[in-house]
Amino acid sequence: MRGTKSIRYVSLACLLTLFGSIVLSGCTVNSNDRVPTPNMGVNPYRVNTGFLLRNAVERGTLRIATERDYPPFSYRGTGGILTGFDVEIAEEVARHMELKAEFVETEWENLLPGLTEGKYDAVFNQIEDRPDRRALYDFSVAYLSSTPVLLVHSSGKAQIRAFSDIKGKRVGLNPTGIYKDMAKRYGAEAVPIKYISDAANKLANGDLDAVISDQLSVTNLKQQFPEMPVAAAESADRVSEISAAFVKGNPDLVAAVDNALATMQQDGTYLTIWNKYFGDAPISYKGIHDRKVK
Numbered sequence: 001m002r003g004t005k006s007i008r009y010v011s012l013a014c015l016l017t018l019f020g021s022i023v024l025s026g027c028t029v030n031s032n033d034r035v036p037t038p039n040m041g042v043n044p045y046r047v048n049t050g051f052l053l054r055n056a057v058e059r060g061t062l063r064i065a066t067e068r069d070y071p072p073f074s075y076r077g078t079g080g081i082l083t084g085f086d087v088e089i090a091e092e093v094a095r096h097m098e099l100k101a102e103f104v105e106t107e108w109e110n111l112l113p114g115l116t117e118g119k120y121d122a123v124f125n126q127i128e129d130r131p132d133r134r135a136l137y138d139f140s141v142a143y144l145s146s147t148p149v150l151l152v153h154s155s156g157k158a159q160i161r162a163f164s165d166i167k168g169k170r171v172g173l174n175p176t177g178i179y180k181d182m183a184k185r186y187g188a189e190a191v192p193i194k195y196i197s198d199a200a201n202k203l204a205n206g207d208l209d210a211v212i213s214d215q216l217s218v219t220n221l222k223q224q225f226p227e228m229p230v231a232a233a234e235s236a237d238r239v240s241e242i243s244a245a246f247v248k249g250n251p252d253l254v255a256a257v258d259n260a261l262a263t264m265q266q267d268g269t270y271l272t273i274w275n276k277y278f279g280d281a282p283i284s285y286k287g288i289h290d291r292k293v294k
Contacts, residue, residue, distance in 0.1 A: 053253040056121055057099070064094070065111050088273045146242065153231075160210050172211045197225075211230075219279065220277055
């Protein structure tokens, strides 16, 4: 009987110890159990993933890659401060997650590979969500959409009214986008020019016959330089949906960013940034709720 009684005492002691541990753990704030913000609507630790969101919460920062050299989306503004539409959207996403945006600047060709190498948590830099990229990366909901446009001199002296008219013409374009392929398809002479402002100036001066760029860059250009004698002649039959990109295996981080973007749409933060760069032109894309549901 003594053996049985001793066993009971030991079992009771174990239960009390276990209960005490549970109570204490319930009263102690554990950073690994913390949800960054109620706006996220998800528990970032309920899914076994690559732990990028957990690490971000523990650091207090969301590491975001950007090209830094692609206005109006990411560039060095007044005083050399990093700014742009994508930069401000990323900053607000981090703030809505109760994190600080920590930007990592790199070249365009290194943006996505850097995700795989673990150099940062996300890329906000005009990355199009495409099926071929989804084999290696995950994407947030689209935070804007755009389409290629043909920019011509507003005088019409080049007699270019459509993409079909640029055969043999000198067409300025950013060589890192899809525009080089478009120029080749229509038989144009592609002239690599990184910045749309430079290309538009050459077009206005007669050094180019046309420019291929994206609709939003053209909208921003006209907002900054309304008197520049250039106009959009035709929009391509192609819509690009732009999203934040992530390395695969972090659905909690993707969900957190998606929820932050949705909250930004609801509280007006998104529209404030949108109007700053693109105004309220009729061709402007009004927000992520207008996007095509995937």
